[in-house]
Amino acid sequence: RCLANQHAHVLNAFITPLPRSGQWLDRVKEADQRREQGNPKSTVDGRLISIKDNICTRDLPTTCASGILDKFTSPFNATVVDQLEAAGAVVAGKTNLDEFGMGSHSVHSRFGAVKNMRRDQDGQDLSAGGSSGGSAVAVAAEQCYAALGTDTGGSVRLPAAYTGTVGFKPSYGLLSRWGVVAYANSLDTVGILGRNTSTARDVFSILNKHDARDPTNITSFSRSRIISHLQTPRLASRLTSSPLRIGVPLEYNISELTPSVRRAWLLSLAHLREQGHTIHPISLPATKHALSTYYVLAPAEASSNLAKYDGVRYGTRAEGPDSSGQPDGYLYANTRSNGFGAEVQRRILLGTFSLSADAMDNYFIQAQRVRRLVQQDFNAVFAAAHPFGATEASETDRSAAANVDVIVCPTAPSAPPRLSDVSAGSSPLDAYVNDVFTVPASLAGLPAISVPVTVAESEQNPVADQVAGIQVIGQYGDDELVMKVGELLE
Ligand code: GLN
Secondary structure, X not given: OOOOOOOHHHXXXXXXXOOOOOHHHHHHHHHHHHHHOOOOOOOOOOXXXXXXXXXXXXOOOXXXXXXXXXXXXXXXXXXXXXXXXXXXXXXXXXXXXXXHHOOOOOOOOOOOOOOOOOXXXXXXXXXXXXXXXXXXXXXXXXXXXXXXEEEOOOOOHHHHHHHOOEEEEOXXXXXXXXXXXXXXXXXXXXXXXXXXXXXXXXXXXXXXXXXXXXXXXXXXXXXXXXXXXXXXXXHHHOOOOXXXXXXXXXXXXXXXXXXXXXXXXXXXXXXXHHOOOEEEEEXXXXXXXXXXXXXXXXXXXXXXXXXXXOOOOOOOOOOOHHHHOOOHHHHHHHHHHHHOOHHXXXXXXXXXXHOOOOOOHHHHHXXXXXXXXXXXXXXXXXXXXXXXXXXXXXXXXXXXXOOEOEEEEEOOOOOOOEHHHOOOOOOHHHHHHHHOOOHHHHHHOOOEEEEEEEEOOOOOOOOOOEEXXXXXXXXXXXXXXXHHHHHHHO
């Protein structure tokens, strides 16, 4: 079991760490006894699990790394926190993030940037990835057994890739978002970080239940439909012995891929082939528009979600002339200007613009159309039809074409950049580009996992082994298969 180590404060992974002593210690001891008696509550009984600080906890503050929620403590636990506690897990503190989940390097935080455990050859600090960078580093530094993050466009998978951990984003709607602070509702998922896939699976099985309090959560009826859909003999056999058809999206082989990432990708494919699986080139043509689509839709939803932080109903209120008879507008403006960081303000402006009457048709509506194309691209290549896709061809028709079981591609185009190159003041576009491989699965709501693949340095350049994140994406509801292939690559 892992306790906060002495590097905790240096890495800045936690906004609110677990106190050194407290009731939680008793709960760990009780769990130890249950385990000794062969009667643990679950696989995570007594384990420390860190929680990203945009997931509500009753006992610890929830800041979203924002000035606007500086002093906020939720009166209730998010459902996922209740589920973990009911299974015996102990909340190991609240982890640092990009404010409200908006960012790719965990630098846009009121509490300062998260640092990666790893450094580059020159000893420079590296990005931990974002926005769940604190959760990933807490896992990598063995400050906890596993961690919860949120993944709207890659925020669990990118930090996993940069820190050498496993990051799993389940199918949209499987895990409850009740008590998870909304960024972009149509994309938000709770994700899991662990040192290996089997940890992620253990945590997933505890959280993968219907929650009536989250209206976007998949009902029990629809869950059984997904299961029966995947239980035709052929689809079910993919989880056991039969060879898998692995799709390699040609559009993802971009010139910006760094050599170590491309090598890790090729190594992974070779490894899968050695195990008897077959590799198939596929095309996902709408992918090249996915990033711009995401960066229209996510800010649009965010601008609406963040409207409630006005200093009146919620959060920190600005001091100033407003309280002495100025028009209300000042109160809102001052509160929001002081409370939100620059990146969040940028997203609010972008989102408000793309939803305005003049721009709506050209931006928001177009982006919704492209989102549909991205979804259709995926449905066209997977052997399993989308379980909720009414117009899909029957499974027999589909398997005649070059259909695949999962897609394997890099999680990010490069190794983690230096923190000094991605600091809060650097170009936002440079940060957005890192999400190019993660946003397509988010737009389509598909399950995806990032696993660390080690690339041994060539003999000519024996500096060090490099670790790159390799991503496995599956059809909606194929979460188990995605984890299985992730495990094959570990
Ligand atoms: N980097 C992306 C963004 O800034 C994804 C964030 C996320 O998944 N929460 O929106």
